[in-house]
Amino acid sequence: MTPIFRPPVFRPVADRAVLVDFADAASAGVEAAVQSLDRALAAHPFPGLTEAIPAIVNLAVVFDPMQTDHAAVTRHLQGLLAHPATQRAVPARHLAGVSYDPPDAPDLPEVARLTGLTPDQVIAAHVSADYHVVMYGFAPGYAYLGGLPDALKLTRKPAPVRNVPAGSVIIAGSQCLITTLTMPTGWWIIGRSPTKVLTGDAKQPFLFDVGDTVRFHRIAGTDHG
Amino acid sequence: MAEAIFHIRHAGPHTSIQDGGRPGLSRFGVPASGAMDRAALALAYAALGNPAGAACVEVAIGGLQQDLTQGTLTVAVAGGGFIVEVGTQKHGSWTVLTLRAPQRLTIRPGPWGSWTYLAFAGRLVAPTWLGAQATHASSGLGGGILTTGGHLTLTEPEPRTGRDGPIPCPIWARPASDLHVVLGPQDRFFAPDTVEAFLTLPFRLTGAYDRMGMRLDGPKLPPVNALAIPSEPLLRGAVQVSGDGVATVLMADHQTTGGYPKIATLVGPETDRLAQARPGGALRFRAVTPEAALHLARRRAAALQACVAALTH
Numbered sequence: 001m002t003p004i005f006r007p008p009v010f011r012p013v014a015d016r017a018v019l020v021d022f023a024d025a026a027s028a029g030v031e032a033a034v035q036s037l038d039r040a041l042a043a044h045p046f047p048g049l050t051e052a053i054p055a056i057v058n059l060a061v062v063f064d065p066m067q068t069d070h071a072a073v074t075r076h077l078q079g080l081l082a083h084p085a086t087q088r089a090v091p092a093r094h095l096a097g098v099s100y101d102p103p104d105a106p107d108l109p110e111v112a113r114l115t116g117l118t119p120d121q122v123i124a125a126h127v128s129a130d131y132h133v134v135m136y137g138f139a140p141g142y143a144y145l146g147g148l149p150d151a152l153k154l155t156r157k158p159a160p161v162r163n164v165p166a167g168s169v170i171i172a173g174s175q176c177l178i179t180t181l182t183m184p185t186g187w188w189i190i191g192r193s194p195t196k197v198l199t200g201d202a203k204q205p206f207l208f209d210v211g212d213t214v215r216f217h218r219i220a221g222t223d224h225g
Numbered sequence: 226m227a228e229a230i231f232h233i234r235h236a237g238p239h240t241s242i243q244d245g246g247r248p249g250l251s252r253f254g255v256p257a258s259g260a261m262d263r264a265a266l267a268l269a270y271a272a273l274g275n276p277a278g279a280a281c282v283e284v285a286i287g288g289l290q291q292d293l294t295q296g297t298l299t300v301a302v303a304g305g306g307f308i309v310e311v312g313t314q315k316h317g318s319w320t321v322l323t324l325r326a327p328q329r330l331t332i333r334p335g336p337w338g339s340w341t342y343l344a345f346a347g348r349l350v351a352p353t354w355l356g357a358q359a360t361h362a363s364s365g366l367g368g369g370i371l372t373t374g375g376h377l378t379l380t381e382p383e384p385r386t387g388r389d390g391p392i393p394c395p396i397w398a399r400p401a402s403d404l405h406v407v408l409g410p411q412d413r414f415f416a417p418d419t420v421e422a423f424l425t426l427p428f429r430l431t432g433a434y435d436r437m438g439m440r441l442d443g444p445k446l447p448p449v450n451a452l453a454i455p456s457e458p459l460l461r462g463a464v465q466v467s468g469d470g471v472a473t474v475l476m477a478d479h480q481t482t483g484g485y486p487k488i489a490t491l492v493g494p495e496t497d498r499l500a501q502a503r504p505g506g507a508l509r510f511r512a513v514t515p516e517a518a519l520h521l522a523r524r525r526a527a528a529l530q531a532c533v534a535a536l537t538h
Contacts, residue, residue: 011410012515014490015522017460019410026455051249053458055482060458062251065493065522070515136254137456137482140364143254144456181364205355206253 008033008081012070016050017062020077026056031134031146034059035211039089040080046073054210055135091132092212096178096195098126098169101221104192111171111188114154123218125149126190131176131214136206141180141198143208148174156186167192169216194219229296229326229347229382233375237287239435241360242351242368243342245278250355251458251481258359258367261340261436261477261500264398264529265304269344271536272301272321272392273385280349280358280368282377284341286503289371290331298382299323299346300330303392305338305501319392323384337400338501339434346388347379362436362478395532397494397525400501404491406464406510407518411486414451415466422446423464423488424512428472432504436478438465439499441508445470451486459483462491462499464510474499492518494525 011019020037023030038054041061048067053060063073100108100123112119131145148171156172161184164170168179170187179185180198193216197207208214243266246259260266260283270277282289284307299321302309307318310331316322318341324330332341351358351368358368371377412420428443447470459465463475465485472488476496489510491499502508513521 012407013410013460014407014462015492015515015518019458021410025453051251053251053481055458056455058457060251060460062460065519066526069519135456135482136252138254138480140255140361140366141253183363210252 010074010077013060015065017060018070018073018077019058019060021058023057030057037077037080038210040083041077044080046076055137089211092209094195094208094212094214096193096214096216097219098191098193098216099219099221100126100191104221105190107188108190111152111154111190115151117151122152122190125151126171126176127216127218129215131216133208133210133212133214134175135210139179139181139183141206142177143197143206145176145214146174148176150174154188157188158186160184160186161189164189165192167194167196169193227380229298229345229379230294231291231330231377232294233289233291233371233373233377234329235288235290236371236373236375237285237289239285239362240287240289240371241283241362241436242280242349242358242371243283243360244280244358244368246359246477247355247357254481255355256361256477256479256481257461258357258361258436258477260342262304262342262398262497264395264494264497264525265340266342266344267529267533268392268395268398268536269301269303269342271533272303273299273344273346273388274537275344275346277533279344280351281342281344282349282371284332284343286334286339288331288333289343290329291377293324293326293328293330295326296379296382297323297325297384298379299385299388301344301388301392302332302341303344303394304341304398306335307338307341308333308335319394321388321390321392323386323389325384337503339503340500345379345382346385347382350378350380392536393532395528397498397528399498400503400506401495401498402507403509403511404495404499405513405518405521406489406491406495407515408489408512409487410490411451411454411457412488414448414454414486415446415488416449419446420488423472424510426509428508428510430502430504430506430508434504436476438473438475438479439502441472441474443472446472446488448486454484454486456482456484457487459487460490462493462496463487464489464491476500493522
């Protein structure tokens with residue numbers, strides 16, 4: 001399917017941002033367009049740029065209202081879009097181990113039942129896919145990974161479960177996520193990973209950048225005490 | 226004496242260590258955090274002659290009582306209309322005073338406001354996370370949430386008795402019932418009548434408020450065809466509407482992306498004024514253009530800067 005592109009829409013947000021909207025619905029092409037502008041802006045920032053926040057179909061460009069304004073920021077972004085994107089950066093590739101054994105995977109039997117697969121087929125499907133970081137959200141270090149196989153697509157649980165431990169590997173819709181904090185979630189918990197997205201390393205505090213690719217592989221159940 | 230130490234006799238919920246926040250990390254899911262009322266915090270620092278951005282205690286409406294068991298130091302309390310008691314003396318917030326151990330400091334809610342800032346002539350010892358001591362309340366990361374029975378330590382405490390006395394409270398530091406917003410960025414998911422209701426009918430703040438957001442009670446704002454909106458970046462001050470038409474204003478510890486439509490976004494400094502509103506308080510939203518919003522932000526920043534300069538002298 002060819003994604004239908006329309007010209008991006010520049011939406012002013014309050015006194016301090018421009019939201020560049022590339023489309024109304026998600027697609028691989030739209031995601032690439034968001035990330036291309038994000039990279040171009042990182043390479044060519046303007047004075048007063050506070051931050052850029054990439055999401056699924058749009059990029060929020062936040063600025064210091066003391067230094068610039070919506071019109072100047074929009075012109076700068078139009079200039080970046082008019083020039084063919086800076087070279088596609090080679091995304092970093094990551095490998096993350098996952099234990100799918102009890103007690104690390106409390107929802108694995110239910111996910112198997114709902115998808116009509118065996119638990120081993122669920123695991124095989126999960127480790128077979130190439131994932132990519134679409135965006136962060138919900139909580140610090142929560143990196144949404146696109147690319148979950150269609151066979152594992154489920155709507156989220158009717159009600160969130162509390163106190164889901166950090167490191168849980170959770171799925172919902174076409175996405176997967178390694179949690180970084182003990183938080184509630186309505187997603188399905190199919191494993192546990194020792195990979196820390198919040199690294200604790202001041203030089204590189206977040207393991208993934210938006211656009212990076214991730215693969216999972218099975219590891220033995222770890223004793224989490 | 227190298228340190229001043231407070232023993233915390235009582236800390237109400239949501240009282241935490243805050244500072245100028247950690248802006249620039251939203252792309253990693255990390256909101257800026259920092260003070261709910263940034264203007265009040267800036268004035269507290271200025272009244273002490275501190276540089277902006279140092280760590281302070283953000284006291285929520287549940288109040289704070291702590292005993293200075295060691296040291297002598299000057300503190301400032303600014304933000305809201307709280308009551309500050311030291312020994313038998315009673316002050317309002319917006320005051321600078323010098324404490325000498327052993328002395329008890331009690332901060333209680335007063336006639337108005339939801340947050341007040343206790344700033345110190347000294348350096349607050351607390352964990353730093355991602356370059357700031359601001360606490361991200363839902364994870365507890367950063368300086369931390371104050372708990373009854375805990376303690377606070379300050380290094381390099383200083384008495385600055387020359388600064389003791391009241392801090393003028395600017396008129397714009399008080400809570401406002403009229404708040405300026407710019408419509409969008411997803412007002413297109415609401416019928417014209419709904420946008421009209423949002424801008425003309427009163428809302429009330431509910432008791433469902435914390436550092437992440439403040440839920441409003443008021444006219445229902447049913448979104449149209451908004452169920453499939455992909456998650457989008459969120460800013461502090463966004464007025465997000467859930468599927469049942471209930472509006473929530475996102476505050477300092479907000480999530481950085483989300484799929485609910487945003488009917489409007491508060492002009493930056495207006496979030497400080499909203500933060501000081503109390504549950505039950507009436508609010509109205511007034512739409513301005515992005516250009517007018519920018520001018521309002523610049524005017525408010527200039528007014529704050531003038532107050533800071535006058536206090537710093």
